[in-house]
Amino acid sequence: MKTNKGIAYTVSIIITLLHILPFYLLLTTSLKPVTDLSSKWRLPTKIDFSNFTNAWEGANLGRAFINNFVITAFSLLLVILLGSCAAYPLSRFQTKLNKGVYTLIIATLIVPPLTILVPLYQFYIDINGMNTYWGVILLHVTFSLPMAVFLYSGFIGTIPRELDEASMIDGLSRFRLFFTIILPLLKPITATVLIMTGISVWNDYQFSVFFLQKVDMRTITVALASFFGPNTNKISWVAAGSLLAALPATLLYLFMQRWFISGLASGAVKG
Amino acid sequence: MRMSRNSPGWLNLMYVPVLLLFALFIYYPFIQGIRVSFTNWDGFNVNYSWVGLDNYVRMLHDKNIGTVIRNTLIYGVGSTFFQNVIGLMYALLLNQSIRTRGLTRTIIYLPAIVSPLIMGYIWYFFFQFRGGALNDIVLLFADKPINLLANPHANVWIIMAVNTFQFVGVAMIIFLAGLQSISKDYYEASSIDGAGPISKFFNVTLPLLAPSITINIVLNLIGGLKLFDVIIALTKGGPGYASQSLSTLMYKTYFGAQDAGYAAALGNLMFFMIAIISVAALLFLRRKEIQS
Secondary structure: OOHHHHHHHHHHHHHHHHHHHHHHHHHHHHHOOOOOOOOOOOOOOOOOOOHHHHHHHOOOOOHHHHHHHHHHHHHHHHHHHHHHHHHHHHHHHHHHHHHHHHHHHHHHHHHOHHHHHHHHHHHHHHHOOOHHHHHHHHHHHHHHHHHHHHHHHHHOOOHHHHHHHHHHOOOOOOOHHHHHHHHHHHHHHHHHHHHHHHHHHHHOEEEEEEEEOHHHHHHHHHHHHHOOOOOOHHHHHHHHHHHHHHHHHHHHHHHHHHHHHHHHHHHHHHO | OOOHOOOOHHHHHHHHHHHHHHHHHHHHHHHHHHEEEEEEEOOOOOOEEEEOHHHHHHHOOOOHHHHHHHHHHHHHHHHHHHHHHHHHHHHHHOOOOHHHHHHHHHHHHHHHHHHHHHHHHHHHHOOOOOOOOHHHHHHHHHOOOOOOOHHOOOOOHHHHHHHHHHHHHHHHHHHHHHHOOOOHHHHHHHHHHHOOOHHHHHHHHHHOHHHEEEEEEEEHHHHHHOOOHHHHHHHHOOOOOOOOHHHHHHHHHHHHHHHHHHHHHHHHHHHHHHHHHHHHHHHHHHHHHHOO
């Protein structure tokens, strides 16, 4: 049994190093001046933060960060609100109609946005949704909802129905019951939805590159991609910008990971 | 009183906003996409004409479509296979009570938090021809650097591996959640029956992980078959059509060649491929779950 532990430790250390490797390369690249052509494996001889300031100014990352924050915050708010409200009746009242609606919502998971890009793009021109916050927010919300409804209804299924009945005998309406009893109980799964949706919206490239083409409306990924042409020698800037872009989502995850995992366990696996 | 206890009242209508959003931004465009695929529309002009099945016939005769479909399948099925096998091994390892497990789990999951486009750039720094990290090592042993991203036999697999690397942590977390929901009683019972570790894995662990396996396979299939950002970051689908997937080809056809009708037809092909493969996988796996 003891030797098993030894192997487990060794293997887990090797795996850890392997998975850190790309981040190590990103860090060394981002700290070296553009003119430094030494191996990426080597740490920089002196720490140079100029790439961060250059990337920030050159790609107008400040503006891109604001765009990302606005889009992510409103998308999250809507996904959590619409997702939890839709999941409650679907999980609690499995009438024929509701079962059909549930299946329809989950089945929508298999429609990736890219498969309907051509008509969606045209539709957005028609409704003047191009280069607008609301346009891209509604897209993120729509395409995040199937997963959110799936997780929420799985989780609501693990909350005993007796709780609903007891509070209704106490005279609560369904409406009050949902907002005062059920919604607070949904915290762990809300954390999971928050992280999954937040990260995918924050990191999005597909929607942003098609629907936010105006320079002022660019999100971080689009701003970075505009740096990264085939002839660019500004790889260090891209690396620095990438590190900055990854920071908020990483902090969100590290801060909330405990709830994230317990929420996944009850919402996706048991539900 | 009985009415209000057994029916959700107007709360039942709370899924209507979701259905409205779907109708507006998914179902309606989807139907429009089918219509556009029967036209020769260029994406800009008001004038276009109906061409019937021409776009689909053209697809059948497209000499590159075979490569593109094969690549799409490698990205989808290949990543799914490796994410599940490696993710399960990681989960089994990190379900043991070793002290470093929390840190290792977090680090394995970390790439999933980074944008796929940025993850593509990071691996570009590794594989790039001039100044790439890989070639720094290669040049110690050989006198010429290797250009794997321009190599049509290698780049498809590199893209698949990068996608696997990025999302193996998600598979691992879902497997860990599944493992932790298995009651210890099952293992004790099988110990009494004299089962060894291998027999325990196949008779207890694997069957009880069935729901986790189903979720992982379906999500990974959908994610891999629609892969886009990583391909754009690493090869832009090239050289030629070598690493192109249906998604990048559709993008190129629509914005590059201004051929909206054909692009819509490619989008529809992609949708039906994803739908058929993931629904088939789901039905197959659900049947297994019920048996176990």
